[in-house]
Amino acid sequence: MHIVDGALSVPVLVTGAVLTIAGVAMGLKKMDYDHLPQVGVLSAAFFIASYIHLPIGFSSVHLILNGLIGLALGWAAFPALLVALFLQAVFFGFGGFVVLGVNTLNIALPAVMMYYLCRHGVSSSSANVAAIWGAIGGAGAIVMTTLMVALSLMLSGEAFALAAKATFIAHIPVMIIEGFVTAAAVLLIRQVKPEFLGIDEERAYG
Amino acid sequence: MPQFLEHSGTSWQGQNVKHTPSLIDRLDPRLRVVLVSVFAVVTVLSQSFMSLSMAAAMGLLLALLAQLNIKRTLRRVLAMDMFMIFLIILLPFTTPGETWFEVAGLSASKAGFLHALMILLKAHAVVLALLAMVGTLSATTLGHALARLRVPDKLVHLMLFTVRYLEVIGQEYKRMRRAMQARAFVLRTNRHTWRAIGYLVGMLLVHSLERSERIMAAMKCRGYQGKFYLFDDMTFTRQDVTFSLLFVPCLGLLIGMNFL
Incomplete structure (x- = not known):
């Protein structure tokens, strides 16, 4: 889902960078020093989780899990994802450097959107309802991310239109898988550590 | 790939x-x-x-x-x-x-x-x-260089934390995967796999979160006040x-x- 350096046009790059700076500023403001270890450790956990490759037919896809990141971190997803993408770019040469703003925005904005959309759903007292909202969050984040990647490509030149469409189609299986995985993760977290999703134990099980 | x-x-x-x-x-x-x-x-x-x-x-x-x-x-x-x-x-x-x-x-x-x-x-x-x-x-040096270049403190701290715990959490993940393998779990394209991986991710997050609570307590105990001191002076x-x-x-x- 990363875009490499050199493909995007200057207006897209600048817009991405500006919006990412705004998002990161917002995230940093909401995150006090006491939450730093928590966000840092979760950011590392997502970094690792995003390297889980699941087989699909003859190929394999890797998880992105930005829906779950959003549910867990809210606005702090912006700085957490910026750090993760920066580390990947610098130490693995994965993704670009100048496109860091666009890449962060494409992954973190859907995460924050899913936070607002599904936050109430996943803390529902019914496990089935929570699982469905978890699935919506997981799949929805990938849908949004793919659309935003496609949009960044299309805005950079008409010649990318086909590649943009292909990106979307290629990611449909990822959307489905992320939906299932996120729903299962939400179910487990509800059982094991409900306060993680902002659930009052008494409300959920009282 | x-x-x-x-x-x-x-x-x-x-x-x-x-x-x-x-x-x-x-x-x-x-x-x-x-x-x-x-x-x-x-x-x-x-x-x-x-x-x-x-x-x-x-x-x-x-x-x-x-x-x-x-x-x-x-x-x-x-x-x-x-x-x-x-x-x-x-x-x-x-x-x-x-x-x-x-x-x-x-x-x-x-x-x-x-x-x-x-x-x-x-x-x-x-x-x-x-x-x-x-x-x-080294990632630590990079963090310090960024801090000296006036990148916001919190962001640098976050990066240092992430780098520090990448390896720890990576080990945790491997440990859990080994436990699954020991129980004959094989990755396939089906709902059972996705559910199991979802549980794995959920458990990884819960473990990480609990670890972060212990880290915070240990740091507080040593007088953490939301600031890291940068000892290396770059010349x-x-x-x-x-x-x-x-x-x-x-x-x-x-x-x-x-x-x-």
């Missing part, structure tokens, strides 16, 4: 990846970060083939100067290529323009081919320079001046070539 091309984050070796000491290592980390950022921006904005070829040559030269591990670097560059290969191949066929050659009835335009070539040059120049100048820093030495005197004119040349 073939397995050998994947640089798996679960085998993130953090600071353990060794590289041969080189000239680049003697430079001030701050200078390396600043120069590589300027270089990346200039390269991405360049539009002429002359300056892009020079940028690619500079990237290669920096990689040689930094004595990057050839195998490791090649693997990373190839992984990046796999990522963009689709875009590059499509480009000549989707760009309008006079037909240059035809494949299976589809006409490829020269303009599209040149555009694709430009993207290739830019991406390679930047990635090589980045791996050479910043990728050879701008004569070597840095010499390097800048060589590098900056090259950057100027890169920019200048666009206006020829």
Whole structure:
């Protein structure tokens, strides 16, 4: 889902960078020093989780899990994802450097959107309802991310239109898988550590 | 993507990846970060083939100067290529323009081919320079350099935390996967796999969160007040001046070539 350096046009790059700076500023403001270890450790956990490759037919896809990141971190997803993408770019040469703003925005904005959309759903007292909202969050984040990647490509030149469409189609299986995985993760977290999703134990099980 | 091309984050070796000491290592980390950022921006904005070829040559030269591990670097560059290969191949066929050659009835335009070539040059120049100048820093040094360059404190702290715990959590993940393997779990394309992986991710998060609570308590106990102290003082030495005197004119040349 990363875009490499050199493909995007200057207006897209600048817009991405500006919006990412705004998002990161917002995230940093909401995150006090006491939450730093928590966000840092979760950011590392997502970094690792995003390297889980699941087989699909003859190929394999890797998880992105930005829906779950959003549910867990809210606005702090912006700085957490910026750090993760920066580390990947610098130490693995994965993704670009100048496109860091666009890449962060494409992954973190859907995460924050899913936070607002599904936050109430996943803390529902019914496990089935929570699982469905978890699935919506997981799949929805990938849908949004793919659309935003496609949009960044299309805005950079008409010649990318086909590649943009292909990106979307290629990611449909990822959307489905992320939906299932996120729903299962939400179910487990509800059982094991409900306060993680902002659930009052008494409300959920009282 | 073939397995050998994947640089798996679960085998993130953090600071353990060794590289041969080189000239680049003697430079001030701050200078390396600043120069590589300027270089990346200039390269991405360049539009002429002359300056892009020079940028690619500079990237290669920096990689040689930094004595990057050839195998490791090649693997990373190839992984990046796999990522963009689709875009590059499509480009000549989707760009309008006079037909240059035809494949299976589809006409490829020269303009599209040149555009694709430009993207290739830019991406390679930047990635090589980045791996050479910043990728050879230890993550801690990089964090300190960023802090000294006035990147917000919280962001730097967050990066240091993430780097510190990548390895710990990676081990945790491996431990859990081994436990699943011991119970004969095999990854397949079915709902059972996805549910199990979902539980794995959920458990990983819960473990991480509990660990972070213990970390916070331990840090509080040692008087953490939301601030890390940066002990290393970075100094701008004569070597840095010499390097800048060589590098900056090259950057100027890169920019200048666009206006020829």
